Amino acid sequence: MLIMRFDQPEQPKRSLSESEVASLKADGVIRAPKVLSDSWVERIAMAIEHTQESPSKLGEALSLKDRGFTSDLFMWLQSDYFKDIVFGSPLARLAQQVLGSSSVTHWYDQLFLKEPGSTVPTPWHHDLTFWPIAGEQIISMWIPVNNVTSESSGLQFVRGSHRWSNRFKAITPDYNSYMINPELEDMPDIDSNREQYEVLAWDLEPGDVLIFHPLTVHGSQGNSSLTDRRWGFASRWVGEDVVYDPKPHTMPLPPEHGLDPGDKLGGPIFPTVLEGA
Numbered sequence: 001m002l003i004m005r006f007d008q009p010e011q012p013k014r015s016l017s018e019s020e021v022a023s024l025k026a027d028g029v030i031r032a033p034k035v036l037s038d039s040w041v042e043r044i045a046m047a048i049e050h051t052q053e054s055p056s057k058l059g060e061a062l063s064l065k066d067r068g069f070t071s072d073l074f075m076w077l078q079s080d081y082f083k084d085i086v087f088g089s090p091l092a093r094l095a096q097q098v099l100g101s102s103s104v105t106h107w108y109d110q111l112f113l114k115e116p117g118s119t120v121p122t123p124w125h126h127d128l129t130f131w132p133i134a135g136e137q138i139i140s141m142w143i144p145v146n147n148v149t150s151e152s153s154g155l156q157f158v159r160g161s162h163r164w165s166n167r168f169k170a171i172t173p174d175y176n177s178y179m180i181n182p183e184l185e186d187m188p189d190i191d192s193n194r195e196q197y198e199v200l201a202w203d204l205e206p207g208d209v210l211i212f213h214p215l216t217v218h219g220s221q222g223n224s225s226l227t228d229r230r231w232g233f234a235s236r237w238v239g240e241d242v243v244y245d246p247k248p249h250t251m252p253l254p255p256e257h258g259l260d261p262g263d264k265l266g267g268p269i270f271p272t273v274l275e276g277a
């Protein structure tokens, strides 16, 4: 498959229904089945393979190769395959539908690949507390390229947790201490008290997309399937109300972003893919 240059993001196979958008607002997460075409799923799979073969320096540092875990961030800055996904895939259009913002800006992309038998869990966490941004119009999408089940490390979400007032410490798969803000709360022990939480999880097929709010508590187990690789690609988007808000213990950004605190997210590292009307 060729690398293409796209002027506009393609339309998804279908738009989200009103009831899907309402469930996302109420629950903080939805599984949107059959929204991406086979050809986009193939492109994403190819992009992931390419990044796995040529990881960034950050990806090398974040991955736990001896435990079957490959991670990377801001892949599109290095990979024309991922650049096509930012500018040409229907993900920007899906983001536009759920953000309620006419302009849509790419925040960043991230890879979570767990080989069969990988023992690396993704600890329960929410995302906004370790992001140096502020605003309401923020959304993540998590895209599988093969079938994903709970055995093969399907993501799990605590229903409605995006409406909690708690703000939790960030615990990353590599337990990066830099990101742990001592002023924030510890995540409760959800696994030992499952009866207290309503956990949502779905089996996924290629073409499906999980869409979730940045405060929805989520995580995943290791990949206990001995045959199925678990490729997870996360694509994150913001609307026009989101500004750069650097804080201690938040994720470092590529230095070329050129933003001052309070600036609207944009510029070369955060491209606006759909402009407002």
Ligand SMILES: O=C(O)CCC(=O)C(=O)O
Binding pocket: 112, 122, 127, 140, 142, 155, 218, 219, 220, 232, 234
């Ligand atoms: O794929 C995973 O296990 C973690 C994904 C995640 O935490 C995210 O996309 O925010």
